Amino acid sequence: MYQQIIVSLLLLTTMVGTFGLIDFCAHSRRLASLVDSWDIRRFVENREHMANRGMFLEFEDRLILDEIPHADYARGGVYFFGSSPMKWGLATWALPPDLRRLIGNYGIGASSHELQYAFIRHLVEHENFLKAGGNKTHVMLGLYWSMGQNWKSDSYFKPLWERHGLYTYSDANGIQRIVASPFLIALRYERARCMGFIGSNINRLAHAAVTALGIPLTDTEKIQDTERVRRWAARLSDDGEWRAGLDRQMTALQRLIDYLHQRKVGVTVVLLPERTPFKVLPEPMAYQQAVRDLCEQRAIPLVDLSHLLAEDEFWDINHSNYEGLMKTHAALMSLAADRLANMGVYKGN
Amino acid sequence: MNKIDDFGRRHPRLALALTMAVAVVVTLILLGQSQAPVVLYRAF
Numbered sequence: 001m002y003q004q005i006i007v008s009l010l011l012l013t014t015m016v017g018t019f020g021l022i023d024f025c026a027h028s029r030r031l032a033s034l035v036d037s038w039d040i041r042r043f044v045e046n047r048e049h050m051a052n053r054g055m056f057l058e059f060e061d062r063l064i065l066d067e068i069p070h071a072d073y074a075r076g077g078v079y080f081f082g083s084s085p086m087k088w089g090l091a092t093w094a095l096p097p098d099l100r101r102l103i104g105n106y107g108i109g110a111s112s113h114e115l116q117y118a119f120i121r122h123l124v125e126h127e128n129f130l131k132a133g134g135n136k137t138h139v140m141l142g143l144y145w146s147m148g149q150n151w152k153s154d155s156y157f158k159p160l161w162e163r164h165g166l167y168t169y170s171d172a173n174g175i176q177r178i179v180a181s182p183f184l185i186a187l188r189y190e191r192a193r194c195m196g197f198i199g200s201n202i203n204r205l206a207h208a209a210v211t212a213l214g215i216p217l218t219d220t221e222k223i224q225d226t227e228r229v230r231r232w233a234a235r236l237s238d239d240g241e242w243r244a245g246l247d248r249q250m251t252a253l254q255r256l257i258d259y260l261h262q263r264k265v266g267v268t269v270v271l272l273p274e275r276t277p278f279k280v281l282p283e284p285m286a287y288q289q290a291v292r293d294l295c296e297q298r299a300i301p302l303v304d305l306s307h308l309l310a311e312d313e314f315w316d317i318n319h320s321n322y323e324g325l326m327k328t329h330a331a332l333m334s335l336a337a338d339r340l341a342n343m344g345v346y347k348g349n
Numbered sequence: 350m351n352k353i354d355d356f357g358r359r360h361p362r363l364a365l366a367l368t369m370a371v372a373v374v375v376t377l378i379l380l381g382q383s384q385a386p387v388v389l390y391r392a393f
Contacts, residue, residue, distance in 0.1 A: 198377065
């Protein structure tokens with residue numbers, strides 16, 4: 001009997017200890033810095049795309065579980081919103097720490113203007129996003145034609161928010177925090193970090209093994225053949241019902257901008273780089289024109305970076321490679337520095 | 350089952366170490382079980 005109790009306690013200690021050790025590793029800044037260096041080196045060497053995910057499975061998990069909960073909105077800042085071309089359009093890891101605290105890359109993949117509106121409302125209404133005041137916070141909308149499509153929330157946005165049992169999402173009520181005891185919430189956060197540590201590193205090793213065998217990780221990575229790029233671009237925007245979706249998403253974009261303006265938040269619209277074949281396709285062309293018209297009506301500054309990159313500066317059909325990222329990052333940071341100086345939030349060195 | 354009992358009697362420390370190793374693996378599986386599917390690629 002006595003031995004059984006000892007063995008049971010040892011088992012419990014081993015399980016709690018394993019959880020604690022994984023959690024410690026998941027929180028380690030030193031380990032995070034090591035894996036970031038590994039990811040950046042592979043990206044610079046053009047071997048793999050940089051997901052900018054740290055010790056999390058995805059960029060968005062890092063954003064939701066780490067960046068937003070630790071953000072200090074009291075000083076104001078410039079925050080970028082958009083879909084995946086935005087989330088992978090800034091090299092935030094290269095920013096000096098004092099500037100990093102004032103710049104947020106809040107891109108979420110596979111998102112439309114409706115979903116972005118829900119995200120911004122959540123930040124304002126539940127995360128104290130405008131703590132410094134609207135006049136000290138600037139929103140950069142990094143737009144890409146795919147945001148004019150009716151992305152179903154079930155496809156990614158809703159599972160993303162709900163996967164760790166910390167939030168719920170519905171189209172009617174937006175993003176809501178789960179109501180539970182602080183202990184349970186804290187436990188779920190730590191479990192999510194452990195999952196991220198295990199999952200991201202297994203995923204990292206799998207990527208390294210697959211690329212070492214010369215097998216591409218994605219369908220369109222490193223494609224340069226003009227005809228192949230054209231076919232992929234046409235395939236991605238072949239939705240025959242796109243006009244109704246675009247109208248709906250432009251209404252959501254208007255509401256989003258009005259919502260921010262009502263709170264005295266400055267807004268700048270940036271059209272992000274896109275590959276050449278998209279520039280002659282009906283849906284991307286109509287989207288850009290609708291954005292231009294809206295910006296003109298509302299007197300919103302519009303910066304067109306859609307022609308910024310050459311074809312060989314893209315990693316895949318939608319996202320830039322390292323050289324492309326450096327150019328996009330420089331252009332976006334120049335805008336951010338200007339807005340920060342105008343708001344009196346950061347004067348630079 | 351008898352063979353496992355015999356093994357435990359003959360090598361108690363090794364049996365204990367193996368049990369703890371199983372506990373570690375089970376904990377890792379429990380932590381990873383609700384992990385989101387590994388996404389290799391999403392177009393946007």
